[in-house]
Amino acid sequence: MQKLTARVQAANSLLCVGLDPTGDDATVARRLREVIAQAAPYAAAFKPNLAFFLSRENGVALLQQTVREIPTDIPVILDGKFGDIANTAEQYARFAYDVVGADGVTVNPYMGDDTIRPFARPGKLVFSLAKTSNKPQHGLQDAAMTRGGSISDWAARLAKLMDEEITDSTVGLVVGATEPATVAKLRAACPEQWFLVPGIGVQGGDLSATLRAGLRKDGSGLLINSSRGIWQAADAGAAARELQEQINEFRAVTSPTHA
Numbered sequence: 001m002q003k004l005t006a007r008v009q010a011a012n013s014l015l016c017v018g019l020d021p022t023g024d025d026a027t028v029a030r031r032l033r034e035v036i037a038q039a040a041p042y043a044a045a046f047k048p049n050l051a052f053f054l055s056r057e058n059g060v061a062l063l064q065q066t067v068r069e070i071p072t073d074i075p076v077i078l079d080g081k082f083g084d085i086a087n088t089a090e091q092y093a094r095f096a097y098d099v100v101g102a103d104g105v106t107v108n109p110y111m112g113d114d115t116i117r118p119f120a121r122p123g124k125l126v127f128s129l130a131k132t133s134n135k136p137q138h139g140l141q142d143a144a145m146t147r148g149g150s151i152s153d154w155a156a157r158l159a160k161l162m163d164e165e166i167t168d169s170t171v172g173l174v175v176g177a178t179e180p181a182t183v184a185k186l187r188a189a190c191p192e193q194w195f196l197v198p199g200i201g202v203q204g205g206d207l208s209a210t211l212r213a214g215l216r217k218d219g220s221g222l223l224i225n226s227s228r229g230i231w232q233a234a235d236a237g238a239a240a241r242e243l244q245e246q247i248n249e250f251r252a253v254t255s256p257t258h259a
């Protein structure tokens with residue numbers, strides 16, 4: 001948490017640079033180095049997606065190398081969407097933190113609080129899926145529940161409870177930018193928590209509506225992710241800078257005291 005807030009301030013950035021590497025092995029190795037070097041000055045965090053590494057024969061080694069190349073003052077969130085019972089989750093936590101060296105993870109809270117607890121190590125960032133950015137034809141998250149509210153409301157409530165209970169690490173939420181009204185609803189329910197927000201760019205999320213809905217009163221509290229938008233850009237640094245500036249222009253107008 002301290003590392004994240006220090007980086008957000010030092011880089012004046014809420015940009016999370018997603019690393020979803022595609023291409024042949026030589027291209028991927030070169031492009032990862034390039035994207036990290038070019039985008040780092042504008043990044044509040046990097047988010048490698050585990051699937052894009054595990055799908056390669058040397059995936060774990062590549063992921064470890066990637067994390068080593070990220071400057072040590074920039075938090076790394078391993079997007080693994082981990083979600084299993086406690087003793088299994090403990091193994092995933094050892095993988096993410098001890099093998100890979102990540103500062104945080106994404107978790108799928110569908111199985112309840114024991115999927116989250118093993119990841120809540122001191123100083124670590126845990127982002128629990130609440131409202132995801134994809135639009136499945138048959139989604140679960142808005143299904144009405146007998147006690148009222150949708151599954152995403154309950155997922156947000158669980159993440160808030162965990163964040164309140166676990167004081168030496170941070171439990172935030174994953175909330176997609178593709179539905180700003182839900183971002184606003186979950187921000188009202190969780191006024192202080194960090195939201196990791198994918199869905200900008202290729203997925204069509206609305207940046208300014210998301211910032212309006214999700215920024216905390218202090219002009220912070222969101223990590224806006226872009227993966228393909230930066231990976232596929234001719235100039236990854238320029239793409240990262242442009243998005244960082246768009247975010248900051250909005251913050252300057254709505255929360256002039258954020259800096």
Ligand SMILES: O=c1ccn([C@@H]2O[C@H](COP(=O)(O)O)[C@@H](O)[C@H]2O)c(=O)[nH]1
Nearest residue numbers: 049132133176198202203226227228229
């Ligand atoms: O709700 C979610 C949760 C995670 N993701 C992940 O974020 C990136 C988005 O990539 P883009 O190329 O910027 O669309 C990717 O790793 C997803 O697995 C998400 O999109 N939505």
